[in-house]
């Protein structure tokens with residue numbers, strides 16, 4: 528086998544067998560950071576030209592064997608490899624179960640991240656493209672589709688890391704997702720933006736210096752823009768059909784005071800969150816969440832809905848300019 532992909536390899540006897548992905552009739556052991564996965568050459572070769580090439584090479588006479596299987600040492604983090612193998616070997620990619628898995632409502636960002644990086648490296652195009660589509664949904668350059676496709680609570684579940692997302696956009700040359708990914712980077716605390724993300728295996732990643740510069744510069748514009756956007760979204764002066772505008776205005780002020788206090792309490796330093804956040808927060812303050820009556824009358828809520836869409840659509844359109852990006856997609 529081609530030695531160029533091999534990491535410094537633990538001897539086969541030291542390999543820790545993965546609890547799930549160790550099939551007794553598997554015919555190859557993939558090893559990554561000390562963990563072994565006993566899987567099937569044929570299934571890997573079916574979906575991956577990389578593995579198809581690797582397995583087509585004649586085995587050298589000194590090949591390492593574990594339980595009779597050739598051992599392939601990979602340089603990946605084992606959790607990433609486990610994610611890839613689980614999805615790839617799971618139950619056949621064309622089944623309903625897998626198409627749901629990759630529809631964006633099941634998988635989280637760490638899974639998306641691993642599938643994109645390893646799917647690209649091992650040329651597993653189907654998984655790579657499906658995972659990239661999930662990321663594009665979360666970072667859509669069109670505000671309308673971004674807002675409609677993603678229930679607010681999905682964000683907590685998905686756990687997107689904006690720094691890793693920017694780097695994925697660079698790695699895959701998917702420029703359309705850069706503006707929103709960078710916008711989310713700008714909402715990190717300064718320390719987190721500069722230090723980057725640290726992972727459980729001890730590795731970390733930062734933005735490139737050039738992308739960091741784009742974010743730091745853009746925060747000045749975004750801070751200014753945020754206050755103006757806030758005013759435009761929550762302006763009730765055009766609510767002609769409201770039957771009790773004083774009451775709606777008072778209730779809005781009351782809610783916004785709560786919102787501002789909550790946001791100030793949880794963010795140290797820069798806060799450019801929104802401008803969709805305060806609106807979505809207000810919209811969620813309805814009776815089924817235990818907040819009592821809907822915050823404003825239906826006419827006023829409809830007005831805010833349309834004002835928030837106008838403001839955010841314009842802001843989404845302006846993001847590439849703030850970040851000094853040329854986005855043609």
Ligand SMILES: [Zn+2]
Pocket residue numbers: 766769770771772775823824825826827828
């Ligand atoms: Zn009203």
